[in-house]
Amino acid sequence: MADVFIGLEIHIQLLTRSKVFCSCPADFGREPNTNVCPVCLGYPGVLPVLNREALQQAYMTGLALHCTMAQRALFDRKNYFYPDMAKNYQISQFSHPLGVNGWIEFDTQGERRRIRIHDIHLEEDAGKMIHTAEGAQLDYNRAGCSLLEIVTEPDFSSGREAEEFLQAFRTMVRFLGVCSGNMEEGSLRCDANVSVNHPGKGLGTKVEIKNLNSSRFVRKALEYEIRRQSRLLRTGRKIVQETRLWDEKRGRSESMRTKEEAHDYRYFPEPDLPPFWLDERFVQEAEDRMTELPLQVFDRYLREYQLPEDTARYLAEERSRCRFFEQTMEYYHHAKTAGSWIKEEPAAVGGPESGRVTPEHFAGLLKLCDEKAVTVQQAKEVLRLMGETGDAPEAIIEQEQLQGGVAEDELKAIIELVISRHPDTVKQIHDGNVKAVGFLMGKVMQESRGAADPLQAKAYLLEAMGISEAD
Amino acid sequence: MKYEPWKALTASDQTRRAYQEALVRADSEISSLLQIDTECGAEDCRFDADSSLAGVPFSVKDNIAVRGFQFSCGSNILKGLTAPYTAAAVQRLLDIGALPVAKTNMDEFGMGSATENSAFQMTRNPWDTGRVPGGSSGGSAASVAAGLVPFSLGSDTGGSVRQPAAFCGIYGLKPTYGRISRYGLAAYASSLETVGLLSGDIDLLQEVFAAVSGRDSGDQTSNSIAPLNRPEENTPVAAVLSGMEGVTPEIAQGCRQAAEAMRSLGWEVKEASLPSLKYAVSAYYTIAMAEASANLARYTGIRYGYRSSRAVSQEELVRKTRNEAFGREVKLRILLGTHVLRSGFQDQYYIKAQKIRTRIRGEFDQIFSQADMILMPVFPVQAFEAASGMTPLQQKIADRFTLTANMAGIPALAFPAGLQDGLPAGMQLLGPAGSDELLMHYARCLQEVLPKDPLPLRLDPREVLHG
Structure with missing residues (x-):
């Protein structure tokens, strides 16, 4: 050595x-x-x-x-x-x-x-x-x-x-x-x-x-x-x-x-x-222009917001992310959710090149999501459109008719349709390939344009195939 | 109006053409000018400015940039270079309507005391064409003494304005360091040199100084210090430098005559000494050469100027260009300057020289606490004979009276103190920093009591248009 x-x-x-x-x-x-x-x-x-x-x-x-x-x-x-x-x-x-x-x-x-x-x-x-x-x-x-x-x-x-x-x-x-x-x-x-x-x-x-x-x-x-x-x-x-x-x-x-x-x-x-x-x-001028440094920001995010380390690290890498995150926190209180959204959707929020989403609109969307007014999948689509238009989430939901949830009979009809289109997959599932359920779930969500509540959809899907959830 | 005949020469395209031809003729025997162009500066010149200098022509040493004019610094390495910009001092003159009409000959990069180190031509002293005009601003001094222009811009690194002014019997001002912007003055020894002014007319000298001095945003070493004033009622006190070994009897006589003139004006005259004078030459050349070695490093033939055609690689291009195009004196100074800056040698040379410089400043402060000015010769001898008069080493040693002002950054004014043996014997006044105007005032007083000898004029502006 x-x-x-x-x-x-x-x-x-x-x-x-x-x-x-x-x-x-x-x-x-x-x-x-x-x-x-x-x-x-x-x-x-x-x-x-x-x-x-x-x-x-x-x-x-x-x-x-x-x-x-x-x-x-x-x-x-x-x-x-x-x-x-x-x-x-x-x-x-x-x-x-x-x-x-x-x-x-x-x-x-x-x-x-x-x-x-x-x-x-x-x-x-x-x-x-x-x-x-x-x-x-x-x-x-x-x-x-x-x-x-x-x-x-x-x-x-x-x-x-x-x-x-x-x-x-x-x-x-x-x-x-x-x-x-x-x-x-x-x-x-x-x-x-x-x-x-x-x-x-x-x-x-x-x-x-x-x-x-x-x-x-x-x-x-x-x-x-x-x-x-x-x-x-x-x-x-x-x-x-x-x-x-x-x-x-x-x-x-x-x-x-x-x-x-x-x-x-x-x-x-x-x-x-x-x-x-x-x-x-x-x-004095130089001191006034000083900003909090990334490591201090990281420490503070752990302390103040109890963010997971990877989220805090991600946010603390760029000033634009920190600024967006902290401004969002003026309208919204689930730091972890906001942080992970910023981390997962860099094209839409927090980046220097990101769209026209304001922290206030972003916070509004997260709230709608929490209230289950839209599903997560829908919210992602709404966010993308918010970036393009700069509109408030409510306006986009209204315009695109993306209200969360699907009527029970409508959901059941979608499930019947999916099952009838994929008999081979259904057979695989009955033969014990439980993972294939995910494929059918994807199809169901797609047919509902992301509006279905995934938990509810999965329960109906399994029921329709005659499988109890405990299996 | 005092400068009317000169203004008439620059008044129109036609008169400028006549002036151009007259300059060519008048300069033929003294070769003070490297480029004569009465039209080139006209475009940038504000002839209609509300100034007593509007329309007055002047010459510019060829190490000061004037857009459109050549910019050779007296060196083959810058042969063919046209200045892409204008020096701050020249610009200020253009802005009040003064017109640059010629670039003057000089020792290569200001390195010399006789204008014999020019790569292009030898300039002759208009008083006696067998003699040198001094240097390195010899072309500027000769062009003024011969009456080709009423004033000239030169540069003074260790006496390069004052010594040729003394050799040619005119005034030469080395201002306080920083009072005239160096922007546009090709650097030789940056911490020592200043743009300087030459004229046969002390009033004109002062007007030009007022026009070109003052802080310039392009030179951060320039400043706008308030000129020193002296209470009118006090009797001026002049200190004459004692112990002037090695000066000729003519110079000693000139100095005595100037001191006598001071007494006749009722000034108090006493003696003063500069104990560090004996170290000044070595210290000065150490600093000057050190700075020169860096300042002249930019001349490589890559971006402008002369380029060797014999090189096959990039390294060789730089080496051959510099070897072929620099003169011997320049090479000597670059080599010595490089040597004194080597790591391990700095304490012995460069730093020691800076300590001597500090000590010289202190000695001047000491003298100026008890005197308004110092009187001393400019050079130990009068204008010497061309080609054989003085060796390069003798010339360097003889710089001892002039270079102290550059070491201390203080103003010094060479003034005509009468002829000895038919040749000018110039003396100089030194004053504390900021006393430039005062020195010119004292020189104006002395002019009243010193003999007035006519300059060896070769051009009469009145005759150019009517003759």
């Missing part, structure tokens, strides 16, 4: 309208090199102007991570040549990061874990270099977009833990509204540091893994790296300090550069940006 230490370096693209040091739009998916100006293209003579909103969102993230926050934002230049970086230096924070010494909790395998945050710092993103048959092509649309780097302490010990953390972290930044959290599109990126050492010997030689484009890759790449280092350790070979690139197609990592080839970034204070004082007004 060996001790495993994993630290993550997470980059999040902040949700600012414009870039961090110029006024170019920061939206994505545009034609290459259309969201650019002399500043983000690094023309001679241009100067950066700090985007206050980027600093606000960075500050909020720092608060969420319980960091000790700086009193003034100071920037440094990080020097290295790369074609997608227009100035060949990156404006970043090195000597005085925006936040330090933080922590964050997350749930993994039924346990609540606390991860320490080393620091968070605000910087500018680079452009993109695309390798094509004709050669390398450069797109600077992303160059200069606001990027926040979050560096954790080496507090993880498995790939799975890191994966689960990343998912929780993603949920958190989406909750805060500071990042879309889309790893595939690169709005949330992750590098990992891994060191494996003999038990009790502390940190070993650090290896950095890059190119982890999903939380699943993070787990796979880390598991691969732990195996690789463990093998080296077991066989008494040397672990080299290096940066490795994960190759998802081949399921392995390759050395990118060793310590000797590492960049000397020659950091020095950015002379073009004076210290930005994070005064009382700035801090």
Whole structure:
């Protein structure tokens, strides 16, 4: 056995309208090199102007991570040549990061874990270099977009833990509204540091893994790296300090550069940006914009509403779900029912893309359902129509004539019809295949357009086939 | 009106054409201008603005962006680049109707003291074409001294406005850091440099300063500090720098003459010393080169400017472009700047230099607690001979009087203090931060008592239209 230490370096693209040091739009998916100006293209003579909103969102993230926050934002230049970086230096924070010494909790395998945050710092993103048959092509649309780097302490010990953390972290930044959290599109990126050492010997030689484009890759790449280092350790070979690139197609990592080839970034204070004082007004504004975080919401839902864990977890994943749930609870009092409906009907309620159902209408529908004015099946159909029209449930029930319940003789007639249409199934049931009753039940419900009370229908069905319910 | 003859030159397409031709002729012997275009700026210029500067032409150092004009910084690496935007200082002038008509020659990226490090041409001193005009804003200074334009925008990183102004016998203002926006000034050493102003006319200099100074949202290091005022009734106190080793007898004489002029005005004149002056050159070049190594990293041939045609890979493209297109002095400074910033070497060089910088600031504060201004030479020698006059190292050491103001961020004004041996011997006044206007006021007072020597004009605006 060996001790495993994993630290993550997470980059999040902040949700600012414009870039961090110029006024170019920061939206994505545009034609290459259309969201650019002399500043983000690094023309001679241009100067950066700090985007206050980027600093606000960075500050909020720092608060969420319980960091000790700086009193003034100071920037440094990080020097290295790369074609997608227009100035060949990156404006970043090195000597005085925006936040330090933080922590964050997350749930993994039924346990609540606390991860320490080393620091968070605000910087500018680079452009993109695309390798094509004709050669390398450069797109600077992303160059200069606001990027926040979050560096954790080496507090993880498995790939799975890191994966689960990343998912929780993603949920958190989406909750805060500071990042879309889309790893595939690169709005949330992750590098990992891994060191494996003999038990009790502390940190070993650090290896950095890059190119982890999903939380699943993070787990796979880390598991691969732990195996690789463990093998080296077991066989008494040397672990080299290096940066490795994960190759998802081949399921392995390759050395990118060793310590000797590492960049000397020659950091020095950015002379073009004076210290930005994070005064009382700035801090107050960031604090006012803070929201309850997913884990707090989860805990509160268990405590306040006694929701099942999976329902609470589901709701606490998205702010839109929480908002919808809590607004529904102003009109309706069975939290568990409301929660499970939101969880089961994501297309209709709680999602950012869901229809025009208001919490009040939704609560009304749940009440009608509780009063058995409509059956559950009918209610689902009503909900779908509510999403399309934005109408109240009563109006839709009226219009579609979906009143719950079917007259006794009508129900019996439907059952006779179903039995007469499926003699083979009836025979199977008589031969002992009790499960086939479900098939006939489905047919009965379908014929009644979901209006039949399932319990009543089943009792009549069994009776009609001459089977007592006890059988 | 004072500037009428100049305004007449820019009044119409026709007069601007005549001016264009006159500029070409007048510049032929001094080669101060890299690009002459009296029409290019006209579209953006608000000639009808209600300003005494409306219609007044000016030249702009080629490291300051003017949309539509070239933007070479005196370097082959930016050959062919047209500025896609306009610098804040130039824009403010366009907004009140002043017209940029030419881009001026300079040492490559401002690195030099003679305008001999230009990739394109050598500029000559209009007083004596066998001599250099100084640098790096040598083209700006020569164009003003020769009367091609009434004023020019330059840049001063360690004396690059004041030294050529002194060599050419005109005024050169390095303002307080932050009082003129740097937006649009191609960066060499960001924490040291400012846009600077050159003119033979102190009143015009002050008007231009009023127009271009003030906070600009495009430069967060710019500010709108209130100009320093001095109670009228107090007698000005001038401190003359003592212990000026290594200056020529002519410069020493010029300095004595200026101090004498001050006494004749009834000012109190005393001595002051800057003990850290002996470290200033090393500290200055450490910081300047460090910043330059980062500021010049953007020139790779990928997005604009010169691109090597000999490269077969992306890495090679950057390497070959930079190797082929940067001059020797630029390469030297990038290499040294890279060296002093290396991890493990910063304490020894960069951080130590910053400590010296802090100490120099402190010494200035000390002097300004007891004096309104400091008088000292701009440069230890007068305009030297072209091609052989001074080695690059000698030039750097000779920057010691000018670069202290850049280290401290304080204003300094070079002013003509009379001729010695037939050549200008410029002196400078330094004041506390925000005293830019006061320094110009003092210089105006001194003008009354110092000898007035006519400039070696090569263009008379009255003759262009009527001659």
